[in-house]
Amino acid sequence: MENRQRAPPLLGRILDVDEALTEKFCRYSNHIPPLRWLKKYAKSLEVSCHGLPWFTGVILMIVISSSPVMHEHQVNLLFGLFVDVILVAIIKAYVRRRRPLKNRGDMFATFSIDNFSFPSGHASRAVMVAYFFTMLCPLPSFCVFPLLMWAISVCLSRILLNRHYLLDVIGGVTLGYLEGIILSILWLSEGLSCYLISWMSSTMYDEG
Template identity: 45%
Template sequence: MSDKTERSKRNVPVPLQKLLAIDKAVTHQFCCTVERTLPGLQYRKHYKLLEYSCHALPWFFCSIAALWLLWNEELFQTQVNLLFGLTLDCILIALTKAAVRRRRPFNNDDDMLLTVGADAYSFPSGHVSRAIMVLYFTSQIIKSNFFLCLFLAIWAFSVSVSRILLKRHHLLDVAGGVVFGFVEGWLISHLWLSKATALWLVQYLSDEALNLEGLQDDVDPID
């Protein structure tokens, strides 16, 4: 099915069609400009490493592994809320992609690791939303040290640019991912799970006996 037929079938408004056309043209020009200095084929392996670093599965796996390996009741609240944030990100991005159904750039190589369902679509960028959400979580919610936040800020920026240079997304897809990431961070700060809730969830899922006595259902960070 051609792009024109698909747009007609979905009744995309003319102003939106024009905006998407401009987005494609500007994205192409951006890639061409950058690749004069950073040849795409030469730096593709670096962009792929950034892609792997922000894939959902490694983040879930490492977060769960850290919970079991560290097994520190003082860390459970932060770890459970991070898992909540990662889950929220996956749900919101999948639903939005399925609703919008914007195709990835025509010159994208279909070699992304472990993609399913809505991953075939482009708007918004899930890698970017996840990177921004993690940055927001670290810098604005748990208020980690400056150097970690600076590292994550550079990482999130690099992930965002690499999504365009890999031809995975257009500029508007990345901008949408940034907005989603900040919104998700804001939601997490307002839906923050208390320490008692986090300990209960860990105990329920692990069958390990934890000390829940005397814990108040306090909700800490709301910025």
């Protein structure tokens, strides 16, 4: 919370335990080879799950693709990315938990709301993307394991980089799963997706 003194006693104790467990996890990770290896690539994982390359990549795919089926999947993924950004920003602005003291100010392409820690936006995005490509738009089976390993690695890397506490990542994972369910309920049809792309294209053309 922004002001720890204002936190209720029970919440304060929970946050104390969370900080202590996070500290122990980071300390013991140095003695676990897979986590030590993961820490070496944590910055690359941070960039791989940042919103900027994801939004840019999906929009670029929409522009170069002409398949209605692909447009349906691309528009819904873009919708999911927007939902994730909006929900994370709202929750962070309300909770206002500060990042761990050991966090370094070298995060990739941040905004003011990124000064806050709960929930982890990288964790929520990674889980939402994994849900999307396993439940809503399934990839070939041989791609599923690497996708899940990527999502798990992103979540763990947020702690290893001292970007977040354990509860921040757990909150992000939970939020990402809920976002996947929201997408399944509010799924945009092929016709509506193609109409939205056509409308946006004609609007941009008229303005140009």
